[in-house]
Amino acid sequence: MTGIVYKSTGSWYFVKATDGNFHKCRIKGKFRIKGIKSTNPIAVGDKVVFDLEKKGDEETGVIKTILDRENFIVRKSVNLSKQTHIIAANVDLVFLLITINNPPTFTTFIDRFLVSTRAYRIDTVLVFNKIDAYAIEERAEILYLKDIYEAIGYKCVEVSATQNKNVNEIKEIMTGKTAMFVGHSGVGKSTLVNAIEPSLNLKTKEISDQHNQGKHTTTFAEMFDLSFNAKIIDTPGIKGFGVVDMDKYELGDYFPEFFALKQNCKFNNCLHLKEPKCAVKTALEEEKVAWSRYKSYLQILEVEEESEHFRTDIWDEDSV
Secondary structure, three states, X not given: OEEEEEEEOOOOEEEEEOOOOEEEEEEOOOOOEOOEOEOOOOOOOOEEEEEEEEEOOEEEEEEEEEOOOOOEEEEEOOOOOOOEEEEEEOXXXXXXXXXXXXXXXXXXXXXXXXXXXHHOOOEEEEXXXXXXXXXXXXXHHHHHHHHHHHHOOOEEEEOEOOOOXXXXXXXXXXXXXXEEEEOOOOOOHHHHHHHHOHHHOOOOOOOOOOOOOOOXXXXXXXXXXXXXXXXXEEOOOOOXXXXXXXXXXXXHHXXXXXXXXXXXXXXXXXXXXXXXXXXXXXXXHOOOOOHHHHHHHHHHHHHHHOOOOOOOHHHOHHHO
């Protein structure tokens, strides 16, 4: 039988077969994923082949094969660990939820995530959530960030899940697709999912006043079928996002504004650091490229190099 993994608890996988029925499955033996050493061999969204086994009154499945993935979202910890975790597979679209505070989402986190989704050719929409809760200064910060990301081709949507503002726009973008919602704990993923599909009634939790951040209310990634011809993958909150195995000479290609300027650099393999006649550095000085984006580029390059050469303490803001 074939089906799609809708939920993983680490030891059990809940698979929806092509006939629409769900089966509780496990894996037998070790699965090797090409080129990736992952903590989880199978992810939500994977298409799998499985057999059914009956022991007494209980019928369970045994997953035999993972079919080829169209794409996947994979992350590693930001502490240079070699361990990776596949968040989801076969995703059409990702919504990255961003909040200015309660909790804050730093540009370094945003940019690392965008590099990863661009590398795997997955469209990403930036969702600025909780816009009903911001003061004037915070609204100005949202508009500033929107200007940066819209200028380089990313769609941005301002949303208030609690006041149902622009929720229908999110639904329109999702229709006909398998979409994943990602962000820090407390940015309102489950609240927004509930606004999109109230019948799901996902658990939500208030932000801690003491720590000004959310607690995980989603323990495992899980996919849901929605009433308007869409699928949604709700994910646990992500604290940090490390980019996996990216060649330093390709990194700039995943920053669209850098890629557009690359042909004007003197050297084909320009790293946009200290090379002469670098078009990216020139654009940076002319304020045609955002300094926050360049800072993120240097941070990712630093991790890939695993060197102290470009390390600067003031750029550690996303390690909280």
